[in-house]
Amino acid sequence: MKRPNLIYVFADQLRAQSVGYLGDAKAHTPNIDKLAAESASFVNAVSVAAVCAPYRNSLFTGKYVSSTGMVINEIRAMPDPDAIGHVLTEHGYNTGYIGKWHLYGTDHTPPQQFTPKGEYRMGWDGYWAANNFNHEYFEGFYYGDTPERIKIDGYEPDAQTQMAIDFMREAKDQDAPFALALSYGTPHDPWERSNCPEEWNALFCDVDFPDPPNYADGSAEFWAEHMDREWWLREWKPFRFQYRQVYYAMTANLDWNLGRLLREVEELGLAEDTVLIFTSDHGEMFGSHGRIAKSIFYEEAVRVPFLIRQPGRIAPRESDVCLNTPDIAPTLCGLLRLPVPSSYEGMDLSTHALTGEGQEPDAALLQGMGAVYQWRDGYEWRAVRDKRRTFAIEREGRVEHLYDNVADPYQLRNIEDPALRSHYRRLLKEKMALFDDTFEACTWYGEHWVKDKVILRSTTRSL
Numbered sequence: 001m002k003r004p005n006l007i008y009v010f011a012d013q014l015r016a017q018s019v020g021y022l023g024d025a026k027a028h029t030p031n032i033d034k035l036a037a038e039s040a041s042f043v044n045a046v047s048v049a050a051v052c053a054p055y056r057n058s059l060f061t062g063k064y065v066s067s068t069g070m071v072i073n074e075i076r077a078m079p080d081p082d083a084i085g086h087v088l089t090e091h092g093y094n095t096g097y098i099g100k101w102h103l104y105g106t107d108h109t110p111p112q113q114f115t116p117k118g119e120y121r122m123g124w125d126g127y128w129a130a131n132n133f134n135h136e137y138f139e140g141f142y143y144g145d146t147p148e149r150i151k152i153d154g155y156e157p158d159a160q161t162q163m164a165i166d167f168m169r170e171a172k173d174q175d176a177p178f179a180l181a182l183s184y185g186t187p188h189d190p191w192e193r194s195n196c197p198e199e200w201n202a203l204f205c206d207v208d209f210p211d212p213p214n215y216a217d218g219s220a221e222f223w224a225e226h227m228d229r230e231w232w233l234r235e236w237k238p239f240r241f242q243y244r245q246v247y248y249a250m251t252a253n254l255d256w257n258l259g260r261l262l263r264e265v266e267e268l269g270l271a272e273d274t275v276l277i278f279t280s281d282h283g284e285m286f287g288s289h290g291r292i293a294k295s296i297f298y299e300e301a302v303r304v305p306f307l308i309r310q311p312g313r314i315a316p317r318e319s320d321v322c323l324n325t326p327d328i329a330p331t332l333c334g335l336l337r338l339p340v341p342s343s344y345e346g347m348d349l350s351t352h353a354l355t356g357e358g359q360e361p362d363a364a365l366l367q368g369m370g371a372v373y374q375w376r377d378g379y380e381w382r383a384v385r386d387k388r389r390t391f392a393i394e395r396e397g398r399v400e401h402l403y404d405n406v407a408d409p410y411q412l413r414n415i416e417d418p419a420l421r422s423h424y425r426r427l428l429k430e431k432m433a434l435f436d437d438t439f440e441a442c443t444w445y446g447e448h449w450v451k452d453k454v455i456l457r458s459t460t461r462s463l
Helices: 030-037 052-061 084-090 156-171 229-267 325-335 350-354 418-434 442-448
Strands: 005-011 040-042 094-100 127-131 178-183 274-280 306-309 317-319 364-368 381-385 389-394 400-404
Touching: 005 156, 005 229, 005 325, 030 229, 030 274, 030 306, 040 350, 052 084, 052 325, 084 094, 084 325, 094 156, 127 156, 156 178, 156 229, 229 274, 274 325, 325 350, 364 418, 381 418, 389 418, 400 418
Parallel strands: 005 178, 005 274, 040 317, 094 127, 094 178
Antiparallel strands: 040 306, 274 306, 364 381, 381 389, 389 400
């Protein structure tokens, strides 16, 4: 019997709080919302490390960030023979990868954008139309199998969607099943109106996005040293309302493109034969708790939409299972009836998508490995998030946080209950020990596993 096709669509920086089906009345996401009504929706899905490249490496390898060494952006991932792309290719899948890759970076000038065919594509050996990263969406580009840059005309997500449609049209008549990954850059900043088509900006130019109850003036020094409180007050705070408008406009365009893709799946007669997933790599803080961007354990940064659809096989339902990024690769293997490599550290949660039953994790382990793209210490943290609470410890000073995400969704009250803290402190320690996470400083990985921003060692192998 032919295995199902796979379409894995993931946005960049789309938080769960900013889609309609999860409660945002201001979001214009009719296609995402319709897909949610047709899918197994994992409402407690989180990003293991709310940073682009660490998420992607965990996604493709089924491992925790402390195991891969991809602890910051702009370093080069180590090839992994068990990566999900290899599993797909070795079992006869026709693969296609379109969009942002972000796993082949180093400090080249200009930045490294072309990923050569071979082991650094981690098994995505078929159609390739990708860059390492780009967020100037009217200046899009991609590479195939040669280092010649191919310019995209128009708006990048629109063009990438058309590439995906063209790939499906060609792949549907082949004997082999196909696996398509579509990695959008939106709604990642910059949130200038010039970076989004005006027809989508127009939907939100008069919409008010006030500060949430947990807003606080803060700093982005975890991102770059010069982005201190003065920078916040001068360079970010005055523009935050416009930024939120453009973020929602980009999300609306993303939704429209998802709708195009879904309509093509129906018209090609592929829906019942295809596992289709829609999700995001992480969220966006937008000033909550005095933070912007990501790389923190708060809900705005870690919680993401996660939808799995296959009509006739997966019944629409809402699941409260604590699905984490390392669980995705083994879950894909389960859904596609593929063997799960023994090196995967996540849990196969496919039975929850298929039947709503089966073994499930008691909590998700979240890993903040340090500064976003620099070897700087002082910003590391670890957390566990179960179906009700988030418990986190900052490495600097061992500061603890405990929040009830149900009773206190904005995470305003740090619970001081000694018994609860003891329980979650023990749970976090057990989770970290299970995956050999010794809570190292950010620079430790740079000193022990990485040379010239190329990862040469992980917990399981070395080059």
